[in-house]
Amino acid sequence: MKAAVIDRGVIQIQDVEKPAPKDNEVLVRIRATTICAADYRLRKFGWIIGLWRRGKPLILGMELAGTVESVGKTAARFRPGDQVFGGTGFKFGAHAEYACAPESRVELKPANMTLEEAAAVMFGGLTALCFLRQANIRAGQDVLVYGASGSVGVFAVQLAKHFGARVTGVCSTANLDLVKSLGADNVIDYTKEDFSKAGRIYDMIFDTVGKAGFSRSLKSLKRGGPYVVIAPSGGLLSIVGDTFRQMWISLRGAAKMVGGLPRPVPGDLSFLKGLIEAGELRTVIDRRYSLDQIGEAFRYAEAGHKKGHVVILVEPAVAASSGPRA
Ligand SMILES: NC(=O)c1ccc[n+]([C@@H]2O[C@H](COP(=O)([O-])OP(=O)(O)OC[C@H]3O[C@@H](n4cnc5c(N)ncnc54)[C@H](OP(=O)(O)O)[C@@H]3O)[C@@H](O)[C@H]2O)c1
Known part of the structure:
Protein backbone atom coordinates (compact mmCIF):
# COMPACT_ATOMS: atom_id res chain seq x y z
CA MET A 1 0.00 0.00 0.00
CA LYS A 2 1.02 3.64 -0.36
CA ALA A 3 1.87 5.60 2.78
CA ALA A 4 3.47 8.92 3.70
CA VAL A 5 6.67 7.82 5.41
CA ILE A 6 8.69 10.26 7.53
CA ASP A 7 12.44 9.90 7.46
CA ARG A 8 14.36 12.48 9.53
CA GLY A 9 11.53 14.96 9.13
CA VAL A 10 11.24 14.45 5.34
CA ILE A 11 7.99 12.99 4.02
CA GLN A 12 7.91 10.66 1.05
CA ILE A 13 5.18 8.53 -0.44
CA GLN A 14 6.44 4.94 -0.36
CA ASP A 15 5.09 1.44 -0.88
CA VAL A 16 4.97 -0.29 2.48
CA GLU A 17 3.45 -3.49 3.80
CA LYS A 18 -0.30 -3.36 4.40
CA PRO A 19 -0.96 -3.79 8.15
CA ALA A 20 -2.93 -6.72 9.56
CA PRO A 21 -5.43 -6.13 12.37
CA LYS A 22 -4.70 -7.45 15.87
CA ASP A 23 -7.54 -9.33 17.58
CA ASN A 24 -9.21 -6.14 18.91
CA GLU A 25 -8.61 -4.03 15.79
CA VAL A 26 -10.27 -3.24 12.49
CA LEU A 27 -8.38 -2.69 9.25
CA VAL A 28 -9.73 0.44 7.55
CA ARG A 29 -9.36 1.36 3.86
CA ILE A 30 -8.84 5.05 4.39
CA ARG A 31 -10.81 7.62 2.43
CA ALA A 32 -9.67 10.63 4.45
CA THR A 33 -7.25 11.50 7.21
CA THR A 34 -5.98 14.81 8.64
CA ILE A 35 -2.88 16.71 9.66
CA CYS A 36 -3.52 17.41 13.32
CA ALA A 37 -1.33 19.20 15.85
CA ALA A 38 0.07 15.90 17.15
CA ASP A 39 1.25 15.06 13.61
CA TYR A 40 2.95 18.35 12.90
CA ARG A 41 4.58 18.46 16.35
CA LEU A 42 5.84 14.87 16.05
CA ARG A 43 7.20 15.32 12.52
CA LYS A 44 9.93 17.51 13.99
CA PHE A 45 10.98 14.72 16.38
CA GLY A 46 10.54 11.94 13.83
CA TRP A 47 14.21 10.99 14.01
CA ILE A 48 13.92 10.19 17.74
CA ILE A 49 10.80 8.10 17.17
CA GLY A 50 12.55 6.46 14.21
CA LEU A 51 15.35 5.26 16.52
CA TRP A 52 12.82 3.91 18.99
CA ARG A 53 10.88 2.09 16.22
CA ARG A 54 14.10 0.40 15.11
CA GLY A 55 13.86 0.73 11.36
CA LYS A 56 10.08 0.37 10.99
CA PRO A 57 8.67 3.08 8.70
CA LEU A 58 7.30 6.04 10.64
CA ILE A 59 3.82 6.89 9.38
CA LEU A 60 1.97 9.68 11.17
CA GLY A 61 -1.79 10.37 11.11
CA MET A 62 -4.11 9.92 14.08
CA GLU A 63 -7.50 10.52 12.50
CA LEU A 64 -9.24 8.53 9.81
CA ALA A 65 -12.50 7.78 8.09
CA GLY A 66 -13.07 5.00 5.58
CA THR A 67 -14.41 1.52 5.02
CA VAL A 68 -13.74 -1.51 7.19
CA GLU A 69 -11.75 -4.01 5.13
CA SER A 70 -11.38 -6.76 7.72
CA VAL A 71 -11.75 -7.26 11.47
CA GLY A 72 -9.66 -8.94 14.18
CA LYS A 73 -10.86 -12.10 15.95
CA THR A 74 -12.52 -10.28 18.85
CA ALA A 75 -13.55 -7.06 17.08
CA ALA A 76 -17.22 -7.94 16.89
CA ARG A 77 -18.75 -4.44 16.61
CA PHE A 78 -17.97 -3.94 12.91
CA ARG A 79 -18.20 -5.83 9.65
CA PRO A 80 -16.28 -5.46 6.40
CA GLY A 81 -17.95 -2.74 4.35
CA ASP A 82 -18.96 -0.58 7.34
CA GLN A 83 -18.11 3.10 6.95
CA VAL A 84 -16.36 4.26 10.11
CA PHE A 85 -14.58 7.27 11.59
CA GLY A 86 -12.27 7.72 14.56
CA GLY A 87 -8.58 7.33 15.15
CA THR A 88 -5.59 5.12 15.62
CA GLY A 89 -4.45 6.75 18.89
CA PHE A 90 -0.75 7.09 19.65
CA LYS A 91 0.18 4.31 17.24
CA PHE A 92 -0.58 6.82 14.41
CA GLY A 93 -0.29 5.28 10.89
CA ALA A 94 -3.32 6.91 9.24
CA HIS A 95 -1.38 8.80 6.53
CA ALA A 96 -1.71 5.71 4.36
CA GLU A 97 -4.14 3.77 2.22
CA TYR A 98 -4.87 1.38 5.09
CA ALA A 99 -4.48 1.53 8.88
CA CYS A 100 -5.52 -0.57 11.84
CA ALA A 101 -7.46 1.01 14.70
CA PRO A 102 -8.68 -0.52 17.97
CA GLU A 103 -12.42 -1.10 17.55
CA SER A 104 -12.99 1.01 20.68
CA ARG A 105 -11.55 4.02 18.85
CA VAL A 106 -13.93 3.95 15.86
CA GLU A 107 -17.66 4.41 15.33
CA LEU A 108 -20.01 4.11 12.39
CA LYS A 109 -19.85 7.34 10.37
CA PRO A 110 -22.53 9.91 11.23
CA ALA A 111 -25.34 9.57 8.67
CA ASN A 112 -25.26 13.28 7.80
CA MET A 113 -21.51 13.60 7.18
CA THR A 114 -19.23 12.65 4.32
CA LEU A 115 -16.19 10.52 5.14
CA GLU A 116 -13.92 13.53 4.63
CA GLU A 117 -15.91 15.55 7.18
CA ALA A 118 -16.02 12.63 9.60
CA ALA A 119 -12.22 12.20 9.46
CA ALA A 120 -11.90 15.60 11.13
CA VAL A 121 -13.93 14.88 14.27
CA MET A 122 -11.91 12.71 16.63
CA PHE A 123 -8.84 14.81 17.55
CA GLY A 259 -4.46 20.26 31.39
CA GLY A 260 -2.16 17.35 30.67
CA LEU A 261 -3.65 14.67 28.46
CA PRO A 262 -7.35 14.30 27.72
CA ARG A 263 -9.04 11.34 29.43
CA PRO A 264 -11.63 9.95 27.02
CA VAL A 265 -14.13 7.41 28.32
CA PRO A 266 -16.00 4.73 26.36
CA GLY A 267 -18.93 6.27 24.55
CA ASP A 268 -17.31 9.69 23.92
CA LEU A 269 -17.02 9.20 20.15
CA SER A 270 -20.57 7.91 19.99
CA PHE A 271 -21.67 10.97 22.02
CA LEU A 272 -20.04 13.26 19.41
CA LYS A 273 -21.66 11.26 16.63
CA GLY A 274 -25.07 11.78 18.29
CA LEU A 275 -24.53 15.55 18.46
CA ILE A 276 -23.47 15.61 14.81
CA GLU A 277 -26.58 13.70 13.76
CA ALA A 278 -28.71 16.04 15.87
CA GLY A 279 -27.24 18.98 13.93
CA GLU A 280 -25.44 20.44 16.98
CA LEU A 281 -21.88 19.78 15.89
CA ARG A 282 -20.03 20.17 12.61
CA THR A 283 -16.49 20.06 11.35
CA VAL A 284 -14.70 22.95 9.70
CA ILE A 285 -12.47 21.97 6.80
CA ASP A 286 -9.99 24.62 5.78
CA ARG A 287 -8.04 22.84 3.02
CA ARG A 288 -8.03 19.49 1.27
CA TYR A 289 -4.96 17.82 -0.20
CA SER A 290 -4.27 14.50 -1.87
CA LEU A 291 -1.87 12.01 -0.24
CA ASP A 292 0.76 13.02 -2.81
CA GLN A 293 0.51 16.63 -1.61
CA ILE A 294 0.96 15.76 2.06
CA GLY A 295 4.26 17.68 2.38
CA GLU A 296 2.46 20.88 1.34
CA ALA A 297 -0.36 20.06 3.75
CA PHE A 298 2.11 19.68 6.64
CA ARG A 299 3.72 23.03 5.82
CA TYR A 300 0.34 24.73 5.84
CA ALA A 301 -0.78 23.16 9.15
CA GLU A 302 2.60 23.76 10.83
CA ALA A 303 2.31 27.49 10.20
CA GLY A 304 -0.24 27.48 13.05
CA HIS A 305 -3.09 29.33 11.34
CA LYS A 306 -5.35 26.68 9.91
CA LYS A 307 -9.08 27.14 10.39
CA GLY A 308 -10.39 23.92 11.86
CA HIS A 309 -8.89 21.06 9.91
CA VAL A 310 -6.59 20.15 7.05
CA VAL A 311 -7.85 16.97 5.40
CA ILE A 312 -5.89 14.49 3.28
CA LEU A 313 -7.98 12.65 0.72
CA VAL A 314 -6.43 9.26 0.25
CA GLU A 315 -8.26 7.43 -2.52
CA PRO A 316 -6.61 8.63 -5.75
CA ALA A 317 -9.78 8.45 -7.81
CA VAL A 318 -11.45 11.16 -5.71
CA ALA A 319 -8.45 13.12 -4.46
CA ALA A 320 -8.58 15.69 -7.20
CA SER A 321 -9.12 18.89 -5.25
CA SER A 322 -6.75 20.89 -3.13
CA GLY A 323 -6.34 24.41 -1.89
CA PRO A 324 -8.75 26.56 0.06
CA ARG A 325 -12.45 25.88 -0.04
CA ALA A 326 -15.12 27.57 2.00
N1 LIG B 1 -2.89 18.50 25.85
C1 LIG B 1 -3.33 17.73 24.89
O1 LIG B 1 -3.57 16.55 25.07
C2 LIG B 1 -3.61 18.33 23.55
C3 LIG B 1 -4.55 17.74 22.70
C4 LIG B 1 -4.81 18.36 21.47
C5 LIG B 1 -4.12 19.51 21.13
N2 LIG B 1 -3.18 20.00 21.97
C6 LIG B 1 -2.42 21.22 21.62
O2 LIG B 1 -3.38 22.26 21.50
C7 LIG B 1 -2.91 23.20 20.54
C8 LIG B 1 -4.05 23.54 19.62
O3 LIG B 1 -4.37 22.41 18.83
P1 LIG B 1 -5.25 22.62 17.51
O4 LIG B 1 -5.38 21.29 16.90
O5 LIG B 1 -6.48 23.39 17.80
O6 LIG B 1 -4.22 23.50 16.67
P2 LIG B 1 -4.43 24.20 15.28
O7 LIG B 1 -5.70 23.76 14.64
O8 LIG B 1 -3.18 24.07 14.50
O9 LIG B 1 -4.56 25.76 15.73
C9 LIG B 1 -4.57 26.71 14.72
C10 LIG B 1 -5.42 27.88 15.18
O10 LIG B 1 -4.80 28.57 16.27
C11 LIG B 1 -5.10 29.94 16.15
N3 LIG B 1 -4.08 30.78 16.77
C12 LIG B 1 -2.76 30.79 16.51
N4 LIG B 1 -2.15 31.74 17.26
C13 LIG B 1 -3.13 32.33 18.00
C14 LIG B 1 -3.14 33.36 18.97
N5 LIG B 1 -2.02 34.01 19.33
N6 LIG B 1 -4.30 33.70 19.53
C15 LIG B 1 -5.44 33.07 19.20
N7 LIG B 1 -5.50 32.09 18.28
C16 LIG B 1 -4.36 31.72 17.68
C17 LIG B 1 -5.10 30.17 14.66
O11 LIG B 1 -5.92 31.28 14.39
P3 LIG B 1 -5.34 32.60 13.66
O12 LIG B 1 -4.95 32.18 12.29
O13 LIG B 1 -6.48 33.51 13.71
O14 LIG B 1 -4.18 33.06 14.47
C18 LIG B 1 -5.62 28.88 14.07
O15 LIG B 1 -6.99 28.92 13.73
C19 LIG B 1 -1.69 22.58 19.87
O16 LIG B 1 -0.55 23.19 20.41
C20 LIG B 1 -1.76 21.13 20.27
O17 LIG B 1 -0.48 20.55 20.35
C21 LIG B 1 -2.91 19.46 23.17
Whole structure:
Protein backbone atom coordinates (compact mmCIF):
# COMPACT_ATOMS: atom_id res chain seq x y z
CA MET A 1 0.00 0.00 0.00
CA LYS A 2 1.02 3.64 -0.36
CA ALA A 3 1.87 5.60 2.78
CA ALA A 4 3.47 8.92 3.70
CA VAL A 5 6.67 7.82 5.41
CA ILE A 6 8.69 10.26 7.53
CA ASP A 7 12.44 9.90 7.46
CA ARG A 8 14.36 12.48 9.53
CA GLY A 9 11.53 14.96 9.13
CA VAL A 10 11.24 14.45 5.34
CA ILE A 11 7.99 12.99 4.02
CA GLN A 12 7.91 10.66 1.05
CA ILE A 13 5.18 8.53 -0.44
CA GLN A 14 6.44 4.94 -0.36
CA ASP A 15 5.09 1.44 -0.88
CA VAL A 16 4.97 -0.29 2.48
CA GLU A 17 3.45 -3.49 3.80
CA LYS A 18 -0.30 -3.36 4.40
CA PRO A 19 -0.96 -3.79 8.15
CA ALA A 20 -2.93 -6.72 9.56
CA PRO A 21 -5.43 -6.13 12.37
CA LYS A 22 -4.70 -7.45 15.87
CA ASP A 23 -7.54 -9.33 17.58
CA ASN A 24 -9.21 -6.14 18.91
CA GLU A 25 -8.61 -4.03 15.79
CA VAL A 26 -10.27 -3.24 12.49
CA LEU A 27 -8.38 -2.69 9.25
CA VAL A 28 -9.73 0.44 7.55
CA ARG A 29 -9.36 1.36 3.86
CA ILE A 30 -8.84 5.05 4.39
CA ARG A 31 -10.81 7.62 2.43
CA ALA A 32 -9.67 10.63 4.45
CA THR A 33 -7.25 11.50 7.21
CA THR A 34 -5.98 14.81 8.64
CA ILE A 35 -2.88 16.71 9.66
CA CYS A 36 -3.52 17.41 13.32
CA ALA A 37 -1.33 19.20 15.85
CA ALA A 38 0.07 15.90 17.15
CA ASP A 39 1.25 15.06 13.61
CA TYR A 40 2.95 18.35 12.90
CA ARG A 41 4.58 18.46 16.35
CA LEU A 42 5.84 14.87 16.05
CA ARG A 43 7.20 15.32 12.52
CA LYS A 44 9.93 17.51 13.99
CA PHE A 45 10.98 14.72 16.38
CA GLY A 46 10.54 11.94 13.83
CA TRP A 47 14.21 10.99 14.01
CA ILE A 48 13.92 10.19 17.74
CA ILE A 49 10.80 8.10 17.17
CA GLY A 50 12.55 6.46 14.21
CA LEU A 51 15.35 5.26 16.52
CA TRP A 52 12.82 3.91 18.99
CA ARG A 53 10.88 2.09 16.22
CA ARG A 54 14.10 0.40 15.11
CA GLY A 55 13.86 0.73 11.36
CA LYS A 56 10.08 0.37 10.99
CA PRO A 57 8.67 3.08 8.70
CA LEU A 58 7.30 6.04 10.64
CA ILE A 59 3.82 6.89 9.38
CA LEU A 60 1.97 9.68 11.17
CA GLY A 61 -1.79 10.37 11.11
CA MET A 62 -4.11 9.92 14.08
CA GLU A 63 -7.50 10.52 12.50
CA LEU A 64 -9.24 8.53 9.81
CA ALA A 65 -12.50 7.78 8.09
CA GLY A 66 -13.07 5.00 5.58
CA THR A 67 -14.41 1.52 5.02
CA VAL A 68 -13.74 -1.51 7.19
CA GLU A 69 -11.75 -4.01 5.13
CA SER A 70 -11.38 -6.76 7.72
CA VAL A 71 -11.75 -7.26 11.47
CA GLY A 72 -9.66 -8.94 14.18
CA LYS A 73 -10.86 -12.10 15.95
CA THR A 74 -12.52 -10.28 18.85
CA ALA A 75 -13.55 -7.06 17.08
CA ALA A 76 -17.22 -7.94 16.89
CA ARG A 77 -18.75 -4.44 16.61
CA PHE A 78 -17.97 -3.94 12.91
CA ARG A 79 -18.20 -5.83 9.65
CA PRO A 80 -16.28 -5.46 6.40
CA GLY A 81 -17.95 -2.74 4.35
CA ASP A 82 -18.96 -0.58 7.34
CA GLN A 83 -18.11 3.10 6.95
CA VAL A 84 -16.36 4.26 10.11
CA PHE A 85 -14.58 7.27 11.59
CA GLY A 86 -12.27 7.72 14.56
CA GLY A 87 -8.58 7.33 15.15
CA THR A 88 -5.59 5.12 15.62
CA GLY A 89 -4.45 6.75 18.89
CA PHE A 90 -0.75 7.09 19.65
CA LYS A 91 0.18 4.31 17.24
CA PHE A 92 -0.58 6.82 14.41
CA GLY A 93 -0.29 5.28 10.89
CA ALA A 94 -3.32 6.91 9.24
CA HIS A 95 -1.38 8.80 6.53
CA ALA A 96 -1.71 5.71 4.36
CA GLU A 97 -4.14 3.77 2.22
CA TYR A 98 -4.87 1.38 5.09
CA ALA A 99 -4.48 1.53 8.88
CA CYS A 100 -5.52 -0.57 11.84
CA ALA A 101 -7.46 1.01 14.70
CA PRO A 102 -8.68 -0.52 17.97
CA GLU A 103 -12.42 -1.10 17.55
CA SER A 104 -12.99 1.01 20.68
CA ARG A 105 -11.55 4.02 18.85
CA VAL A 106 -13.93 3.95 15.86
CA GLU A 107 -17.66 4.41 15.33
CA LEU A 108 -20.01 4.11 12.39
CA LYS A 109 -19.85 7.34 10.37
CA PRO A 110 -22.53 9.91 11.23
CA ALA A 111 -25.34 9.57 8.67
CA ASN A 112 -25.26 13.28 7.80
CA MET A 113 -21.51 13.60 7.18
CA THR A 114 -19.23 12.65 4.32
CA LEU A 115 -16.19 10.52 5.14
CA GLU A 116 -13.92 13.53 4.63
CA GLU A 117 -15.91 15.55 7.18
CA ALA A 118 -16.02 12.63 9.60
CA ALA A 119 -12.22 12.20 9.46
CA ALA A 120 -11.90 15.60 11.13
CA VAL A 121 -13.93 14.88 14.27
CA MET A 122 -11.91 12.71 16.63
CA PHE A 123 -8.84 14.81 17.55
CA GLY A 124 -10.44 18.21 18.13
CA GLY A 125 -13.79 16.78 19.23
CA LEU A 126 -12.51 14.39 21.88
CA THR A 127 -9.90 16.86 23.14
CA ALA A 128 -12.48 19.63 23.59
CA LEU A 129 -15.05 17.27 25.13
CA CYS A 130 -12.62 15.71 27.63
CA PHE A 131 -11.17 19.02 28.82
CA LEU A 132 -14.58 20.70 29.13
CA ARG A 133 -15.71 17.72 31.19
CA GLN A 134 -12.52 17.75 33.30
CA ALA A 135 -13.22 21.46 33.89
CA ASN A 136 -16.74 20.51 35.01
CA ILE A 137 -18.60 22.73 32.53
CA ARG A 138 -22.13 23.66 33.55
CA ALA A 139 -25.10 25.42 31.99
CA GLY A 140 -25.16 29.17 32.50
CA GLN A 141 -21.40 29.60 32.83
CA ASP A 142 -19.52 32.31 30.95
CA VAL A 143 -16.74 30.56 29.07
CA LEU A 144 -13.91 32.18 27.12
CA VAL A 145 -12.41 29.99 24.39
CA TYR A 146 -9.05 31.45 23.40
CA GLY A 147 -7.95 30.16 19.99
CA ALA A 148 -11.50 29.45 18.87
CA SER A 149 -10.66 28.79 15.22
CA GLY A 150 -8.27 25.81 15.44
CA SER A 151 -9.29 22.16 15.41
CA VAL A 152 -9.76 22.06 19.20
CA GLY A 153 -11.26 25.56 19.32
CA VAL A 154 -14.05 24.96 16.79
CA PHE A 155 -15.25 21.98 18.84
CA ALA A 156 -14.74 23.73 22.20
CA VAL A 157 -17.05 26.56 21.10
CA GLN A 158 -19.78 24.22 19.84
CA LEU A 159 -19.57 21.81 22.79
CA ALA A 160 -19.58 24.59 25.38
CA LYS A 161 -22.75 25.91 23.71
CA HIS A 162 -24.22 22.41 23.78
CA PHE A 163 -23.59 22.27 27.55
CA GLY A 164 -25.49 25.53 27.95
CA ALA A 165 -22.62 27.97 28.45
CA ARG A 166 -22.43 31.55 27.14
CA VAL A 167 -19.36 31.48 24.93
CA THR A 168 -16.90 34.18 23.99
CA GLY A 169 -14.49 33.12 21.25
CA VAL A 170 -11.13 34.79 20.72
CA CYS A 171 -9.69 34.62 17.21
CA SER A 172 -8.19 36.84 14.51
CA THR A 173 -10.16 39.15 12.19
CA ALA A 174 -10.39 36.60 9.37
CA ASN A 175 -12.08 34.05 11.65
CA LEU A 176 -14.67 36.22 13.40
CA ASP A 177 -17.54 35.14 11.11
CA LEU A 178 -16.54 31.49 11.36
CA VAL A 179 -16.51 31.52 15.16
CA LYS A 180 -19.87 33.35 15.26
CA SER A 181 -21.30 30.76 12.89
CA LEU A 182 -20.29 28.03 15.35
CA GLY A 183 -22.60 29.59 17.93
CA ALA A 184 -20.31 31.88 19.94
CA ASP A 185 -22.34 34.58 21.69
CA ASN A 186 -19.45 37.06 21.52
CA VAL A 187 -16.26 37.19 19.53
CA ILE A 188 -13.09 39.11 20.29
CA ASP A 189 -10.47 39.86 17.66
CA TYR A 190 -7.11 39.29 19.35
CA THR A 191 -5.34 41.43 16.76
CA LYS A 192 -7.37 44.47 17.84
CA GLU A 193 -8.46 43.92 21.41
CA ASP A 194 -7.01 42.50 24.63
CA PHE A 195 -9.77 40.36 26.17
CA SER A 196 -8.48 41.04 29.68
CA LYS A 197 -8.97 44.79 29.36
CA ALA A 198 -12.74 44.65 28.84
CA GLY A 199 -13.32 44.13 32.58
CA ARG A 200 -15.36 40.99 32.02
CA ILE A 201 -14.99 38.03 34.41
CA TYR A 202 -15.44 34.49 33.08
CA ASP A 203 -16.37 31.31 34.96
CA MET A 204 -13.98 29.30 32.79
CA ILE A 205 -11.10 30.07 30.45
CA PHE A 206 -10.16 27.45 27.87
CA ASP A 207 -6.89 28.37 26.17
CA THR A 208 -6.50 25.99 23.22
CA VAL A 209 -3.27 27.53 21.90
CA GLY A 210 -1.28 28.50 25.01
CA LYS A 211 -1.32 32.17 23.99
CA ALA A 212 -3.92 33.72 26.30
CA GLY A 213 -1.24 34.57 28.89
CA PHE A 214 -1.35 33.54 32.54
CA SER A 215 -1.68 36.99 34.12
CA ARG A 216 -4.23 38.21 31.56
CA SER A 217 -6.28 35.05 32.04
CA LEU A 218 -6.22 35.18 35.84
CA LYS A 219 -7.35 38.81 35.68
CA SER A 220 -10.43 37.70 33.71
CA LEU A 221 -11.22 34.46 35.55
CA LYS A 222 -13.44 34.09 38.59
CA ARG A 223 -11.15 33.24 41.56
CA GLY A 224 -10.66 29.47 41.77
CA GLY A 225 -12.44 28.90 38.44
CA PRO A 226 -11.32 26.30 35.91
CA TYR A 227 -8.47 27.43 33.67
CA VAL A 228 -7.81 24.96 30.88
CA VAL A 229 -4.39 25.15 29.23
CA ILE A 230 -3.63 22.41 26.73
CA ALA A 231 -0.67 23.80 24.79
CA PRO A 232 2.73 25.23 25.78
CA SER A 233 3.09 29.01 25.63
CA GLY A 234 6.22 28.73 23.48
CA GLY A 235 8.77 26.13 22.40
CA LEU A 236 9.76 23.00 24.32
CA LEU A 237 11.65 24.99 26.97
CA SER A 238 8.51 26.93 27.90
CA ILE A 239 6.92 23.72 29.20
CA VAL A 240 9.06 23.83 32.36
CA GLY A 241 8.21 27.47 33.12
CA ASP A 242 4.53 26.88 32.31
CA THR A 243 4.41 23.89 34.66
CA PHE A 244 5.85 25.86 37.59
CA ARG A 245 3.48 28.76 36.92
CA GLN A 246 0.51 26.41 36.84
CA MET A 247 1.57 24.77 40.12
CA TRP A 248 1.90 28.19 41.74
CA ILE A 249 -1.54 29.26 40.45
CA SER A 250 -3.11 26.08 41.89
CA LEU A 251 -1.28 26.44 45.23
CA ARG A 252 -2.56 29.98 45.62
CA GLY A 253 -6.08 28.82 44.75
CA ALA A 254 -6.23 31.46 42.02
CA ALA A 255 -7.58 28.92 39.51
CA LYS A 256 -8.28 25.25 39.14
CA MET A 257 -5.71 24.28 36.50
CA VAL A 258 -6.87 21.71 33.94
CA GLY A 259 -4.46 20.26 31.39
CA GLY A 260 -2.16 17.35 30.67
CA LEU A 261 -3.65 14.67 28.46
CA PRO A 262 -7.35 14.30 27.72
CA ARG A 263 -9.04 11.34 29.43
CA PRO A 264 -11.63 9.95 27.02
CA VAL A 265 -14.13 7.41 28.32
CA PRO A 266 -16.00 4.73 26.36
CA GLY A 267 -18.93 6.27 24.55
CA ASP A 268 -17.31 9.69 23.92
CA LEU A 269 -17.02 9.20 20.15
CA SER A 270 -20.57 7.91 19.99
CA PHE A 271 -21.67 10.97 22.02
CA LEU A 272 -20.04 13.26 19.41
CA LYS A 273 -21.66 11.26 16.63
CA GLY A 274 -25.07 11.78 18.29
CA LEU A 275 -24.53 15.55 18.46
CA ILE A 276 -23.47 15.61 14.81
CA GLU A 277 -26.58 13.70 13.76
CA ALA A 278 -28.71 16.04 15.87
CA GLY A 279 -27.24 18.98 13.93
CA GLU A 280 -25.44 20.44 16.98
CA LEU A 281 -21.88 19.78 15.89
CA ARG A 282 -20.03 20.17 12.61
CA THR A 283 -16.49 20.06 11.35
CA VAL A 284 -14.70 22.95 9.70
CA ILE A 285 -12.47 21.97 6.80
CA ASP A 286 -9.99 24.62 5.78
CA ARG A 287 -8.04 22.84 3.02
CA ARG A 288 -8.03 19.49 1.27
CA TYR A 289 -4.96 17.82 -0.20
CA SER A 290 -4.27 14.50 -1.87
CA LEU A 291 -1.87 12.01 -0.24
CA ASP A 292 0.76 13.02 -2.81
CA GLN A 293 0.51 16.63 -1.61
CA ILE A 294 0.96 15.76 2.06
CA GLY A 295 4.26 17.68 2.38
CA GLU A 296 2.46 20.88 1.34
CA ALA A 297 -0.36 20.06 3.75
CA PHE A 298 2.11 19.68 6.64
CA ARG A 299 3.72 23.03 5.82
CA TYR A 300 0.34 24.73 5.84
CA ALA A 301 -0.78 23.16 9.15
CA GLU A 302 2.60 23.76 10.83
CA ALA A 303 2.31 27.49 10.20
CA GLY A 304 -0.24 27.48 13.05
CA HIS A 305 -3.09 29.33 11.34
CA LYS A 306 -5.35 26.68 9.91
CA LYS A 307 -9.08 27.14 10.39
CA GLY A 308 -10.39 23.92 11.86
CA HIS A 309 -8.89 21.06 9.91
CA VAL A 310 -6.59 20.15 7.05
CA VAL A 311 -7.85 16.97 5.40
CA ILE A 312 -5.89 14.49 3.28
CA LEU A 313 -7.98 12.65 0.72
CA VAL A 314 -6.43 9.26 0.25
CA GLU A 315 -8.26 7.43 -2.52
CA PRO A 316 -6.61 8.63 -5.75
CA ALA A 317 -9.78 8.45 -7.81
CA VAL A 318 -11.45 11.16 -5.71
CA ALA A 319 -8.45 13.12 -4.46
CA ALA A 320 -8.58 15.69 -7.20
CA SER A 321 -9.12 18.89 -5.25
CA SER A 322 -6.75 20.89 -3.13
CA GLY A 323 -6.34 24.41 -1.89
CA PRO A 324 -8.75 26.56 0.06
CA ARG A 325 -12.45 25.88 -0.04
CA ALA A 326 -15.12 27.57 2.00
N1 LIG B 1 -2.89 18.50 25.85
C1 LIG B 1 -3.33 17.73 24.89
O1 LIG B 1 -3.57 16.55 25.07
C2 LIG B 1 -3.61 18.33 23.55
C3 LIG B 1 -4.55 17.74 22.70
C4 LIG B 1 -4.81 18.36 21.47
C5 LIG B 1 -4.12 19.51 21.13
N2 LIG B 1 -3.18 20.00 21.97
C6 LIG B 1 -2.42 21.22 21.62
O2 LIG B 1 -3.38 22.26 21.50
C7 LIG B 1 -2.91 23.20 20.54
C8 LIG B 1 -4.05 23.54 19.62
O3 LIG B 1 -4.37 22.41 18.83
P1 LIG B 1 -5.25 22.62 17.51
O4 LIG B 1 -5.38 21.29 16.90
O5 LIG B 1 -6.48 23.39 17.80
O6 LIG B 1 -4.22 23.50 16.67
P2 LIG B 1 -4.43 24.20 15.28
O7 LIG B 1 -5.70 23.76 14.64
O8 LIG B 1 -3.18 24.07 14.50
O9 LIG B 1 -4.56 25.76 15.73
C9 LIG B 1 -4.57 26.71 14.72
C10 LIG B 1 -5.42 27.88 15.18
O10 LIG B 1 -4.80 28.57 16.27
C11 LIG B 1 -5.10 29.94 16.15
N3 LIG B 1 -4.08 30.78 16.77
C12 LIG B 1 -2.76 30.79 16.51
N4 LIG B 1 -2.15 31.74 17.26
C13 LIG B 1 -3.13 32.33 18.00
C14 LIG B 1 -3.14 33.36 18.97
N5 LIG B 1 -2.02 34.01 19.33
N6 LIG B 1 -4.30 33.70 19.53
C15 LIG B 1 -5.44 33.07 19.20
N7 LIG B 1 -5.50 32.09 18.28
C16 LIG B 1 -4.36 31.72 17.68
C17 LIG B 1 -5.10 30.17 14.66
O11 LIG B 1 -5.92 31.28 14.39
P3 LIG B 1 -5.34 32.60 13.66
O12 LIG B 1 -4.95 32.18 12.29
O13 LIG B 1 -6.48 33.51 13.71
O14 LIG B 1 -4.18 33.06 14.47
C18 LIG B 1 -5.62 28.88 14.07
O15 LIG B 1 -6.99 28.92 13.73
C19 LIG B 1 -1.69 22.58 19.87
O16 LIG B 1 -0.55 23.19 20.41
C20 LIG B 1 -1.76 21.13 20.27
O17 LIG B 1 -0.48 20.55 20.35
C21 LIG B 1 -2.91 19.46 23.17
